[in-house]
Amino acid sequence: MIWKIFTGFLLSGVIIAIFLLPAPQKELGDVSRIFFFHVPVAWVAVLAFFVAMVNSILFLRKNEIVYDIQALSAARLGSLFSILALVTGMIFAKNTWGSYWNWDPRETSVFILILIYGAYFALRSAVEIEERRASLSAVYAILAFLTVPFLVFVIPRVYQSLHPVESVIDTKLKFQLPLPYLLVFLCSILGFSLIFVWVHKLEILLCKFDKDAKKE
Amino acid sequence: MEIRSSTWISKSFWVFQKDIKSELRTRYGLNALLMFAVVTLTAVSFAVGQFFSSPKLISSLFWIVVFFSSMSGLAQVFIKEEESKTVSLLKLVASNESIFLGKLFFNLILLFLLELIIVPLFLILLGVQIKNFGLFVFVVLLGTVGLVCATTIIAAIVAKAHVKGALFAVLSFPILLPLLITVIYGTNLAFEGSEFSQGWNELKVLISYCVVMGVGSFLLFDFVWRE
Numbered sequence: 001m002i003w004k005i006f007t008g009f010l011l012s013g014v015i016i017a018i019f020l021l022p023a024p025q026k027e028l029g030d031v032s033r034i035f036f037f038h039v040p041v042a043w044v045a046v047l048a049f050f051v052a053m054v055n056s057i058l059f060l061r062k063n064e065i066v067y068d069i070q071a072l073s074a075a076r077l078g079s080l081f082s083i084l085a086l087v088t089g090m091i092f093a094k095n096t097w098g099s100y101w102n103w104d105p106r107e108t109s110v111f112i113l114i115l116i117y118g119a120y121f122a123l124r125s126a127v128e129i130e131e132r133r134a135s136l137s138a139v140y141a142i143l144a145f146l147t148v149p150f151l152v153f154v155i156p157r158v159y160q161s162l163h164p165v166e167s168v169i170d171t172k173l174k175f176q177l178p179l180p181y182l183l184v185f186l187c188s189i190l191g192f193s194l195i196f197v198w199v200h201k202l203e204i205l206l207c208k209f210d211k212d213a214k215k216e
Numbered sequence: 217m218e219i220r221s222s223t224w225i226s227k228s229f230w231v232f233q234k235d236i237k238s239e240l241r242t243r244y245g246l247n248a249l250l251m252f253a254v255v256t257l258t259a260v261s262f263a264v265g266q267f268f269s270s271p272k273l274i275s276s277l278f279w280i281v282v283f284f285s286s287m288s289g290l291a292q293v294f295i296k297e298e299e300s301k302t303v304s305l306l307k308l309v310a311s312n313e314s315i316f317l318g319k320l321f322f323n324l325i326l327l328f329l330l331e332l333i334i335v336p337l338f339l340i341l342l343g344v345q346i347k348n349f350g351l352f353v354f355v356v357l358l359g360t361v362g363l364v365c366a367t368t369i370i371a372a373i374v375a376k377a378h379v380k381g382a383l384f385a386v387l388s389f390p391i392l393l394p395l396l397i398t399v400i401y402g403t404n405l406a407f408e409g410s411e412f413s414q415g416w417n418e419l420k421v422l423i424s425y426c427v428v429m430g431v432g433s434f435l436l437f438d439f440v441w442r443e
Contacts, residue, residue, distance in 0.1 A: 060439050115390040122386050126377040136373050139436045143369065143391060146432045150394035150425055 004198060011191040017184045024181050031095040034088050036185060040192035042085035045113060047196060048078030052120075053145040056138035068134035069211075071141060072124070073203030077196060079117035086110050109151050116144045227310045231318025235293065239322075244296075249289035249330045256281045257334065261341040271407035274344050276400045279359070281334065283396060284385075286327055290367050291384040293319045294375035307441075316368070316437040323364045323371075331356060347409025355406055355415070358422035359399035365426055366391050369433035372440045395425050 018036045025032035051074040059067035089107065090100045101107065123140055127133035239245055260277050297303050306315060335356070338344070346352045367388050374384045402418035 112390055112393055115393075119387045119390055122383060123373065123377065126379040126383055128378050132376060135439050136376055139369070139439050140373060140387065142436060143366075143429075143432060146428055147391050147394055150398075150421065150428075154394045154397050154421060 003194065007191060007194040007198065010187055011195070014184055014188045014191055017180075018188075021180060021184065028096055031092060034092050036188045038085060038088040038092060039185070040189045041081050041088060042110065043189060044192050044196045045078055045082035045085050045110070047193065048074045048081060048200075049113065049116075049145070051200070052078060053141050056141040059134060059138045060142075065130070065134060068138065069204055069207045070200075071138065073200055073207055075117055075120055075141070076203060077200055079114065079121070081196070082110055082113045082117065086114065112151060120144070224311065224314055225317075228314035228317035228321070231306070231310055231315055232321045235318065235322040236325075238296075239326075245289050245292045245326055246329060248292070249285050249326060250333060252288040253281055253285040253330055253334050254337070256284060257337060257341065264342060271344070272404050274338075274342055275403035275407055277342075278338055278403060279396055279400050281338070282327075282331065282360075282363075283392065285330060285334075286363060286367065287385040287388060289326065289330075290323050290364070291371040291374050291380070293322055293368070294372045295380060298375045312438050312441050313434070315441065316372075316434060319371075320364060320368045323368050324361065327360050327364055331360060344407060346406055348406045348411070348415075351410070351412055351415045352403065352406035354419060355399055355402035355422065358419065358426060359395065359402070362395045362399075362422055362426045362429060363392060365430040365433060366395065369437055369440060372437060376440065391429075395422070398422055398425070 014036070018033050023030050023032050024035060052071045055067045055071035055074060059071065086107070089110070093102070093104070093107070094100045120137060120140060124133055124137050127136055260281065264273070264277065297306060310318070339346070370384060370387045370391070374380055374387065377383055398418050398421045402415055402422070405415045405418065
């Protein structure tokens with residue numbers, strides 16, 4: 001209970017700080033504030049994929065339906081967060097590079113993440129028997145996760161990236177990001193991760209209620 | 217131990233032989249693949265014409281043809297077992313590993329045959345010259361092995377689903393994307409006549425993809441196939 005209150009205060013503080021501090025990148029202006037939302041949201045999208053994969057492995061090992069429910073809820077949240085990451089990224093892209101979409105490596109990898117989530121849900125809706133659905137989707141989640149290292153390696157070599165990695169933000173994060181920004185950024189990452197944990201728990205409960213309701 | 221492993225391999229060869237035999241009776245798989253490939257190839261050839269052929273465009277079109285043809289035919293290996301209700305019998309005769317290996321080799325042969333026909337047609341219709349033939353062969357071979365390694369287990373997954381339809385392509389595409397990007401890049405290099413040393417990075421990615429996907433799907437197949 002305490003950590004939920006803490007999350008609430010933390011994220012309120014983060015939001016206030018983001019809008020009270022001067023814009024982190026002066027040339028870009030206010031639009032660069034989106035950095036404090038965009039990066040944590042993208043981080044949670046990947047985290048959710050990882051959680052889904054770990055729960056899929058656990059399901060295959062222990063064969064308990066709880067893990068399937070946990071994997072499904074993580075995937076649901078993950079798809080939501082990857083869409084959020086995509087949209088916030090597109091807003092930033094429009095304002096700095098001039099177009100919403102240009103197959104930037106980061107855009108491509110988030111897009112593929114959404115495709116994977118989409119395929120995962122398509123598979124789940126195509127199988128009716130619960131046990132079978134659980135094991136098939138678990139296998140697919142693990143298989144999809146195996147391709148991630150290739151994506152990280154392959155895609156940036158094909159397309160030139162405009163995404164701020166070394167130019168604007170990330171190097172600043174390492175070397176130049178002033179302390180207040182760094183603090184706000186880390187708090188934002190923590191806050192969004194806690195939100196993920198919280199909503200994930202609620203999702204799991206919801207899935208269980210759903211299942212019980214179907215039984216009766 | 218040696219005897220066990222040898223029977224295990226030979227059983228996978230039986231599964232392979234059985235599939236070849238049933239394929240020769242109906243020729244459904246190869247026909248579907250081939251007709252699909254020819255139809256898309258014709259469409260591509262009409263659209264692009266013989267005189268405009270940048271290597272980059274041609275190599276992506278080539279792999280689009282291969283990808284969609286394999287989507288139309290490769291799922292059959294497992295779907296036909298489910299449809300003719302021969303799954304239980306197959307399980308009695310052979311272990312999961314040998315079934316998977318047999319099916320994998322069957323798909324591999326099917327796709328190789330397809331490429332044997334489609335590559336010359338492609339070269340004739342689109343008027344492309346392969347300047348580094350060795351690199352082209354390596355990229356196509358490894359690309360085909362990787363494609364089959366990744367899609368055979370998806371074929372098994374799809375066969376267990378109730379609604380099959382477009383599911384195979386939907387599930388395969390995100391997983392095949394890194395492979396497709398790499399083979400398109402590698403084929404482009406071969407068309408342009410780059411040296412082996414320039415294409416070596418692509419070959420490394422392809423080899424590791426084949427190994428990771430092959431081992432991963434081999435280990436995971438057990439969970440798909442058991443009831």
